[in-house]
Amino acid sequence: MIVTTHVSALSVTIGVFVGLSAGYLGSLMILKRMALVGDALSHVALPGLALGILFDFNPFIGAFIFLFGCALIVWHVERVTKLYIETIVGAMFTLALAVGILLIPEPDLLEALFGDITKVTLVDMGATAVVAVAALVLTRVIYKKIVLGMISEELAISSGINIARTNLLYLLLVSLVVAIGIRIAGSLLVGFLVIVPAATAKNISSNLFRYSLLSSIFGILSASSGVLMSGYLELPPGPLVVLAGIAIFVASVLLKWGSVRLRR
């Protein structure tokens, strides 16, 4: 079941890697106004998790396959129809959520929805670390390209940036990071990890470097402290990660509020 009895160093390490990659990639997603897209996309993972549980293979591989498959469809439909990405994702995620809930056996449902870190093995930790670091490096490669494409598509194309290819890589990264984030936060709450740390960082940043750095740090802080609390309070990690992150967010709002009042 979802109740944890102890929290291991392994779980916290996973929290650090997941928080880092989600915070960093999330800072791009917020700029692209894809906050809720990431959230909605995460529900697409459910049928994949379900198949993993039913047929006894690693549910997170199932989740990733569904996420990336969905991302590919979104990418293609967006290029063909020019519909907003959020519209296309919106049309897909409710379907996936419905199918997922029907497929997943009830005892495993809460775990899939809210995360579980009790059964973490060294292999899990290693795999998460490898995926997170790869996602971090690739995100760094496309970061400037994505930002320039947002500022001016003409400037980006005339600087030789292949926007379609960059967006595809970006969606792949979103799928990867969401898939590893489900471990910690669960499929229902994993969107939090890519939204709130970045929103917090944006409150108190005037340049990209500071913004993406702070977003990564806040990602690490909320994910790892949520996991720690989950061990002590014997509660599922997802909701606690959210609470920890929201506390940091509120602090950043107060900080900004204070600095605005000081300037007046």
Place this chain on the structure above:
Amino acid sequence: MEGRGDHILEVSGLNVKFEDRPVLEDVSFKVKRGTTVAIVGPNGAGKTVLFRALLNLVPYTGEIRWSPGVKIGYVPQKLSLGDIPISVREFLSFKNVTNAEKWLRAVRLDGESVLDRTLGVLSGGQLQRVLIAWALIDEPDVLLFDEPTAGVDLDSEEAIYEMLNELEREHGITVLLISHDVHIIRDYSEHMLALNRRVICFAESEEITKPSVLHAIYGPGTELKKRKQKR
């Protein structure tokens, strides 16, 4: 580049369509190296689309021939900055520039005061200059300006054109610009290409003050308003 033919750009029979709707039809003109050509025309005349075709950003038929090895710099009409927290330094660093201050000086901006500011809080004139600096970094032979001074006050506008003219003189840069301002066109460009889906005329820029030319471009009844005299 003497003797290479003194035209840096030759366009002939250019057509652009958006979903079967013709946006540009049979457009032909030539641009001499080292000159400034103003592209004028009413809204929706296809001026920006012409630039996009010249930059190879939209599909077209017909011929666009840049002289070999030409480097093109582009200054877009506007940026969608939204609330992206990006500093001037970071924006210029997209081009792997080693000496950002130098390029800001070239556009008469004080690097120290501007480099670490957020792009979104710059004034219209400052942002325009940063964009010009961005375009200059690759040391282009040609600059394409889409309404370089939209949203910029009159003083900054003239200062920007003065600067453009200096760049043209100092570096032999060819400039193509889109503008609505008849005075700017007359004072700061040699030739004008009047466009309304098709080419209306290609002429010396002084011609634009003639009523017959104005009417042909902007429709009958158009008059030149006296510009407020400064100083």
